[in-house]
Amino acid sequence: MVKHKIFLSFSLLEIIVLSILFLYGHATVTARSKNEMPSKKELVRYLKLTDLSLWTEARYTRHPSQADIFTPFQDFPSSPEHFPAGSIIAPENIISSTKKQAGRFQGQAL
Amino acid sequence: MRHLKILEYALSSLFRRKYRNLSIVAVYALTIGILASILFLTHSLKTEATYLLHDAPELIVQKISAGRHDLIPSEYTEKISTIPGVGSAEPRYWGYYYDSLTHSNYTLIGIDDTIPGLSLLEGKMPSVSGECAVGAGVGHARIAGTGDTITLFNSKDTPVVFHIAGVFRSESNILTNDLIVMGEKDFLHFFELPAGRSTDITVSVNNPNEIATIAGKIKKLYPDTRPITKSEIIRTYDAVFNWRSGMMLTIFSSALIAFCILAWDKATGISAEEKHEIGILKAIGWDTADILELKFWEGIVISLTSLLVGLIAAFIHVFFLNAPILTPVIKGWSVLFPDFRLTPYIDIYQIFVLAFLTVTPYVASTIIPSWKTAITDPENVMRN
Structure with missing residues (x-):
């Protein structure tokens, strides 16, 4: 009757470690929200930034929010994707928005 | 048991x-x-x-020409600022620069002189012509820091020397890593942009509930524009x-x-x-x-x-x-x-x-x- 004690103790230890990590995470989030976040928000406000500086290889990956709405594959229809980051960005739900627009135009025509 | x-x-x-x-x-x-x-x-x-990005501009207005993002005339800014509900409309200057020396792309931003000292900046913001502030990534790539100079080639392939007045701290890397911030006039001169034109327009809206309405009004006033709302910007990163x-x-x-x-x-x-x-x-x-x-x-x-x-x-x-x-x-x-x-x-x-x-x-x-x-x-x- 030793093995189950070892297993239960090991599982408890893992749960304690995970809880400590999550508590550390919570404390870090709270500290950064108080200290770093206002300064970063100040940068966004004053420099009028709209995007994160993550992917600098192309216009539509550096500023995805400012790029054409049909990005990725923006260079010409059915062009192959040039940059790996382009495949990270999910395409817009073009079909539903096209349907909506079509409905609007139909309504106008009638 | x-x-x-x-x-x-x-x-x-x-x-x-x-x-x-x-x-x-x-x-x-x-x-x-x-x-x-x-x-x-x-x-x-x-x-x-x-x-x-919750602090990003409420509305960005781009001009679209032949299906592409184009420079926007200043009269658009003036007219948009008169729309009821609009707090202010200001031109925004920014562009890209490919540095063949390090094979990397930088984002150049032109600012007016009203920006105060920022807490995540080591040094100061550019206040006189020929000064710039750079992101930590740019400083690292060009092995340059505050007090050094950085040479960029303008559209005529002429070298232009900028003095680095400040470097953004690494805590802000997620926002500023590839930035080179310079004065508005330096920016216009560097890219030789025509007078009275900017990259796009930022619009502040007094009542956040009216952002979509104002965007609709702008689109009606200038059909060749594309207004991008703050919620769309945030949604983009949600999709990413x-x-x-x-x-x-x-x-x-x-x-x-x-x-x-x-x-x-x-x-x-x-x-x-x-x-x-x-x-x-x-x-x-x-x-x-x-x-x-x-x-x-x-x-x-x-x-x-x-x-x-x-x-x-x-x-x-x-x-x-x-x-x-x-x-x-x-x-x-x-x-x-x-x-x-x-x-x-x-x-x-x-x-x-x-x-x-x-x-x-x-x-x-x-x-x-x-x-x-x-x-x-x-x-x-x-x-x-």
């Missing part, structure tokens, strides 16, 4: 096949670790983007890091397929040795319920250990080591990639979903084939 004894027996049973079970725990924990790392990383970046995105889908599906193979292997049948063991247990008086409980404990021991080890490993990998395994996937072809510290935003709901989607199928795939064997006559099981 009875449950503990069955657990003890389950552990002894697992220990008899320790190499096989240890390899299952290793693969299982690795699968959970990869899935949890992706969830932690994308949730952290998404939450950070949402918080930060949600489960539909390519990276998530690729890694998630391959990890899920690996896990399905593991579960399928378990569910399609148990070994002759295990069947024999169940037959003996039934013959010496164990109930079907006892055998199911035994298999339940076996499944729980393996899946709970793997889940906890996987989650701990994922947390350390993403938030202490800055996700070295996933960063190359995100980095793509970027020469300047920020060396950011990820903020540990945790979504408990995601953890529960991950636990449910991995533990339940494994435990079920352990119990179901054993149940089939347990309800068969023990003599038949042992003979087969």
Whole structure:
């Protein structure tokens, strides 16, 4: 009757470690929200930034929010994707928005 | 006490096949670790983007010409600022610069002189002509700091020297890594932009509920423009890091397929040795319920250990080591990639979903084939 004690103790230890990590995470989030976040928000406000500086290889990956709405594959229809980051960005739900627009135009025509 | 004894027996049973079970725990924990790392990383970046971009301009107005983003005339700015509900409309100057020396792209921003000293800037903002402030990534690429100079080639391929008045601290890398901020006049002169034109217009709206209405009015006033609202900007980053995105889908599906193979292997049948063991247990008086409980404990021991080890490993990998395994996937072809510290935003709901989607199928795939064997006559099981 030793093995189950070892297993239960090991599982408890893992749960304690995970809880400590999550508590550390919570404390870090709270500290950064108080200290770093206002300064970063100040940068966004004053420099009028709209995007994160993550992917600098192309216009539509550096500023995805400012790029054409049909990005990725923006260079010409059915062009192959040039940059790996382009495949990270999910395409817009073009079909539903096209349907909506079509409905609007139909309504106008009638 | 009875449950503990069955657990003890389950552990002894697992220990008899320790190499096989240890390899299952290793693969299982690795699968959970990869899935949890992706969830932690994308949730952290998404939450950070949402918080930060909450302070982005309420509306950005671009001019579209021949289906492409074009420079916008200043009269658009004046007219837009007169629309009722608009707080202010200001031109924004920004563009890209390819540095052939380091093979990297920079984002150049032209600012007016009204920006005060920023707390995440070491040094000062450019105040006179010929000065600039650079991101840590640019400073690192050009091996330059505050007080040094940086030479850029303008549109006529003439070198232009800028004095670095300040460098953005590394804490702001996620926003400023590739930035070169200079005075508005320097920017216009550097790119030789025509007078009275800007890259786009930022519009502040007095009542946030009216943003969509103002965007509609601008579109009606100038049909050749594209107003981008703040919510659209935030939604973009939601789309970038949600489960539909390519990276998530690729890694998630391959990890899920690996896990399905593991579960399928378990569910399609148990070994002759295990069947024999169940037959003996039934013959010496164990109930079907006892055998199911035994298999339940076996499944729980393996899946709970793997889940906890996987989650701990994922947390350390993403938030202490800055996700070295996933960063190359995100980095793509970027020469300047920020060396950011990820903020540990945790979504408990995601953890529960991950636990449910991995533990339940494994435990079920352990119990179901054993149940089939347990309800068969023990003599038949042992003979087969």
